[in-house]
Amino acid sequence: MEPYRIKVVEPIAITTREQREAALERVHYNPFDLRADEVTIDLLSDSGTGALSAAQLSVGMDGDESYAGSRSFYRFEETVKELTGFARILPAHQGRAAERILFSTLLQAGGIVVSNTHFDTTRANVMLAGCQAVDLPCPEAKNLDSHEPFKGNIDLEALERYLGATDGPKVAVVVMTITNNGGGGQPVSMENLHKTSEMCRRYGVPMFLDAARFAENAWLVTRHEAAYRDRTPRSVAEEAFRLADGCVMSAKKDAIVHMGGFVGLNDLELAEKCEQLLIATEGFATYGGLAGRDLDMIAQGLREVTEPAYLAEREDAARYLADRVRAAGVDILEPAGLHAVYLNAGRLLPHIPAHEFPGQALSCQLYLEGGIRAAELGSLYLGEEDEAGNPIKSAPYELVRLALPRRVYTRSHYDHIGETLARIAKNADSVRGYRIVEQSPILRHFRAKLQPA
Numbered sequence: 001m002e003p004y005r006i007k008v009v010e011p012i013a014i015t016t017r018e019q020r021e022a023a024l025e026r027v028h029y030n031p032f033d034l035r036a037d038e039v040t041i042d043l044l045s046d047s048g049t050g051a052l053s054a055a056q057l058s059v060g061m062d063g064d065e066s067y068a069g070s071r072s073f074y075r076f077e078e079t080v081k082e083l084t085g086f087a088r089i090l091p092a093h094q095g096r097a098a099e100r101i102l103f104s105t106l107l108q109a110g111g112i113v114v115s116n117t118h119f120d121t122t123r124a125n126v127m128l129a130g131c132q133a134v135d136l137p138c139p140e141a142k143n144l145d146s147h148e149p150f151k152g153n154i155d156l157e158a159l160e161r162y163l164g165a166t167d168g169p170k171v172a173v174v175v176m177t178i179t180n181n182g183g184g185g186q187p188v189s190m191e192n193l194h195k196t197s198e199m200c201r202r203y204g205v206p207m208f209l210d211a212a213r214f215a216e217n218a219w220l221v222t223r224h225e226a227a228y229r230d231r232t233p234r235s236v237a238e239e240a241f242r243l244a245d246g247c248v249m250s251a252k253k254d255a256i257v258h259m260g261g262f263v264g265l266n267d268l269e270l271a272e273k274c275e276q277l278l279i280a281t282e283g284f285a286t287y288g289g290l291a292g293r294d295l296d297m298i299a300q301g302l303r304e305v306t307e308p309a310y311l312a313e314r315e316d317a318a319r320y321l322a323d324r325v326r327a328a329g330v331d332i333l334e335p336a337g338l339h340a341v342y343l344n345a346g347r348l349l350p351h352i353p354a355h356e357f358p359g360q361a362l363s364c365q366l367y368l369e370g371g372i373r374a375a376e377l378g379s380l381y382l383g384e385e386d387e388a389g390n391p392i393k394s395a396p397y398e399l400v401r402l403a404l405p406r407r408v409y410t411r412s413h414y415d416h417i418g419e420t421l422a423r424i425a426k427n428a429d430s431v432r433g434y435r436i437v438e439q440s441p442i443l444r445h446f447r448a449k450l451q452p453a
């Protein structure tokens, strides 16, 4: 059960089918463009969408808004250092700002960054620094139906081949994303982290963590990795950070705040350079684009997020939703992670070809039928068509992500999602695809305009 009770509530929109039809037509069948108050259950992202605790609000009231040297910074810094062990902590306004500060300082044009899977902003920041982003996910990740517990791992053999090959010396850093967001929110085992760290040391390449969901990863390690069964998630997280040379963190995930992030570093010379860029582009080194109250709320959130009762409930809630989805006759990317359940839209709607976007069709249907907003992660996100709309490239899988905000929705909201999906699945044959009528050259899924095919 939830290890908390509700003290403050926020009404959600209860809309009619006619209102939803009109809204979806107005936004050209792209739910990203809906107004949030037209959405009943918003599963677009788990980023910055969590509920603050009374303790977080309380420490926020004591935030020190001094321009430099605020006591909020020192409390934040102490907490993050205790958790991660890194020598220098630089606050930033969110994860991608931390990535930009790190990569534009650490990387030189022509270099290579290798990862279990780059998150999309991480990849964008590597490319903006003139470098190439290479993903080496483990082979188990390719099978959506397998229940392997650590499908977020990096492929160690491929990594060794890569580091030992002619391009090896160009690898500037290996980034381990925990959990592997771009790879279905799957966790990375401690064995895989240990071996990666050891290999990186052997080749003289630093290893960094993209630690947005470090606590969820640590929890799944205690659940599925025999050697860690009796450990607390906090101690697993501490060990993971200490295998790395540094980290970037989006605090909007596992610090359960609405805005924030940081870079952690052991290399003092690199930290010095990052700090100069931070001051020029984010803010002074003791606030980095955040308010004092944000820094205090991050520190408190980092303490709450590794509590076993919180993580156990989060796992149970995701499992509850996954069970409802399967019972509705919809397959998911197995096993269900903690931060999201990914629907296999390609399998549910086999009559819709990739260039008519089965994932987008399912996500529009979720909104029409149940006022639910989800993100397409299929060929609208990863594909490409020619002028006439014929496919050039399609995604390997047509998925829809139901992201789960932290501490926000209850089991009856999840029942509503299950019932909505059951209605859609019963009439799956009648769901139509979509065609793009207008798109932007990059990141088209955010603003593309579509019409029913």
Ligand SMILES: *Cc1c(COP(=O)(O)O)cnc(C)c1O
Residues within 6 Å of the ligand: 047, 094, 095, 096, 097, 119, 121, 122, 177, 181, 210, 212, 249, 250, 251, 252, 253, 260, 261
């Ligand atoms: C969200 C996320 C980021 C980017 O963080 P923002 O706070 O959204 O800028 C980077 N990496 C991973 C794995 C993420 O999930």
